[in-house]
Amino acid sequence: MKKIIIDTDPGIDDAIAILLALAAKEELEVQALTTVNGNVDIEKVTQNACKILEVAGRMDIPVYKGNAKPLERPRDHCEEFHGDDGLGNLGMKDSEKQIEEEHAVDFLIRKAREEKGELILVPIGPLTNIAQAVRQDPEFVHNVRELVIMGGAEHGGNMSPHAEFNFWTDPEAAKIVFGAGFEKVTMIGLDATSYVFLSPTLRELLYLINTPVSRFIHKMTRAYADGHWEIEKKLGCELCDVLTIAYLLDESVAETVDAFVDVETSGLCDGASVVYRTFYYPDKKKNCQVAVKADTKKFFEIFFRYLFPEYLEAASREL
Ligand code: RIB
Numbered sequence: 001m002k003k004i005i006i007d008t009d010p011g012i013d014d015a016i017a018i019l020l021a022l023a024a025k026e027e028l029e030v031q032a033l034t035t036v037n038g039n040v041d042i043e044k045v046t047q048n049a050c051k052i053l054e055v056a057g058r059m060d061i062p063v064y065k066g067n068a069k070p071l072e073r074p075r076d077h078c079e080e081f082h083g084d085d086g087l088g089n090l091g092m093k094d095s096e097k098q099i100e101e102e103h104a105v106d107f108l109i110r111k112a113r114e115e116k117g118e119l120i121l122v123p124i125g126p127l128t129n130i131a132q133a134v135r136q137d138p139e140f141v142h143n144v145r146e147l148v149i150m151g152g153a154e155h156g157g158n159m160s161p162h163a164e165f166n167f168w169t170d171p172e173a174a175k176i177v178f179g180a181g182f183e184k185v186t187m188i189g190l191d192a193t194s195y196v197f198l199s200p201t202l203r204e205l206l207y208l209i210n211t212p213v214s215r216f217i218h219k220m221t222r223a224y225a226d227g228h229w230e231i232e233k234k235l236g237c238e239l240c241d242v243l244t245i246a247y248l249l250d251e252s253v254a255e256t257v258d259a260f261v262d263v264e265t266s267g268l269c270d271g272a273s274v275v276y277r278t279f280y281y282p283d284k285k286k287n288c289q290v291a292v293k294a295d296t297k298k299f300f301e302i303f304f305r306y307l308f309p310e311y312l313e314a315a316s317r318e319l
């Protein structure tokens with residue numbers, strides 16, 4: 001059983017990632033959600049975290065509110081993909097769930113210490129909270145077993161030709177995290193997430209499955225798919241954050257390479273993750289592994305196996 005904390009900026013793909021993690025009850029113990037400013041503002045992402053837990057029937061899981069802005073400079077949000085409310089403008093009523101008093105960063109530091117090296121952090125938003133924890137507690141890096149991060153890219157970007165949204169939103173935080181010396185870091189970037197698009201066919205299957213969770217994902221991804229079409233003329237929607245959870249469930253879903261990664265914090269390539277594959281650059285000291293591709297079929301088999309097992313066969317026919 002892997003003990004995980006998801007640091008998140010829900011966010012439609014964040015929501016689906018959280019639902020998948022909660023469905024994998026035998027494999028993952030989701031200890032908490034910590035929220036961070038990203039797709040939408042901190043109040044909305046925190047409220048969205050509570051709404052997602054309500055849909056999942058897991059109001060027992062604590063939510064801790066984190067940073068309201070990046071370490072150094074304010075950035076825009078991402079309403080064009082996630083809607084003004086961050087969950088596809090479904091008009092959901094506010095959740096009754098109370099969030100915890102403790103700040104997310106203090107919680108992360110405390111929990112990492114309490115779990116004595118067992119805790120896996122899954123940051124799927126900007127890395128502001130993680131970077132602040134590194135700054136605040138010199139032992140934090142040693143208390144965390146592993147980081148599985150959605151962010152960055154070896155090639156390309158979605159906020160500029162070279163910068164991916166999570167790293168673009170807080171480049172200084174990303175630079176701190178990759179330079180901190182965590183024992184095991186996996187960067188799940190756009191190179192790999194480009195293989196995990198929810199197709200219109202699979203989205204239709206979610207509608208026909210007709211459960212509260214399947215319909216929630218179907219409804220949310222309408223706005224997400226519209227954003228992908230309007231802005232990128234891509235059909236379907238990229239389940240970026242969800243790939244981190246699938247990777248935790250079956251590492252063979254992604255192909256990784258050993259690398260040294262640093263993050264640009266100024267100029268034309270501001271927010272870009274520069275990936276030196278250590279095979280080609282042996283003088284660079286490995287600080288992570290980078291996912292360079294993903295197995296689409298295996299990903300969606302994991303997705304349906306855990307979320308909608310009785311429909312795995314129907315989904316597999318479309319893969
Ligand atoms: O670039 C993809 C990332 O940006 C994902 O975490 C998604 O939620 C958006 O925040």
Ligand code: CA
Pocket residue numbers: 008009010011013014038039124125241
């Ligand atoms: Ca996210």
